[in-house]
Amino acid sequence: MSTYSNKRPRGAVSFLDINEVENQPGQTASLRRSHFFARMQADIHSVLDRDPAARSILEVILCYPGLHAVWGHRLSHWLWTHRLKLLARWVSQLARGFTGIEIHPGATIGPQFFIDHGMGVVIGETTEIGSGVTLYHGVTLGGTSLNKGKRHPTLEDNVVVGAGAKVLGAITVGANSRIGANAVVVKSVPPNSVVVGVPGQVVVRSKPRSSAAPDLDHGRLPDTIGDTLAALIVHVERLEQRLNGSEPPAPAVHAREAGLWHGEDFSI
Incomplete structure (x- = not known):
């Protein structure tokens, strides 16, 4: 069994990182506030950039449970890393009740993380998520072991996981990969790949994607x-x-x- 490491995937950032930056010598209260609001602004723009149904910042703030779940997690993760674990679990349960999205406070989630629709999403304790990752409703990032160490997936930068997909175990999904709807992934996936089926069949792209935009073209999947x-x-x-x-x-x-x-x- 693998041993869980606190090393984060490239780009992963949490409220803990912000706190460490803000508490550096010479930081003013105004600068600390600017870091905090910059993080919230980045989360909002990740929704606007990836959902054509989002019409305004106010609509995103009020009507997107995926965003609410991410903000709830950033708070609960900060509490978790400051050893306030019972309070962290309580905050995560509140967020789950309001949004239908369950994110364990121990999970490490990077910037520009977007959960679209979101109902039924489950993210386990030792999950590690990089920058620019997108999940759709019904996704499970689950564990396959009773070991208390690393037992949940690592998603590298710019991974897209389609509706209903299950990614299970201490595996790694490489950067710029896309997992099709309802796929079940139990083995690591190389970067620049597409995964479909049960169990997941991996198709490596012959050419890496040239666009930096998220790969949200769910209709183009290999059969x-x-x-x-x-x-x-x-x-x-x-x-x-x-x-x-x-x-x-x-x-x-x-x-x-x-x-x-x-x-x-x-x-x-």
């Missing part, structure tokens, strides 16, 4: 099972042709054309 079946059908047809010495009869199910399967008697 690893469909493509495999299509290749098998073509292979079987060729084998039949070689055995019969002639063209094989038309199969009941044809390989996909334009993304569609066709068959005379084909139902699911």
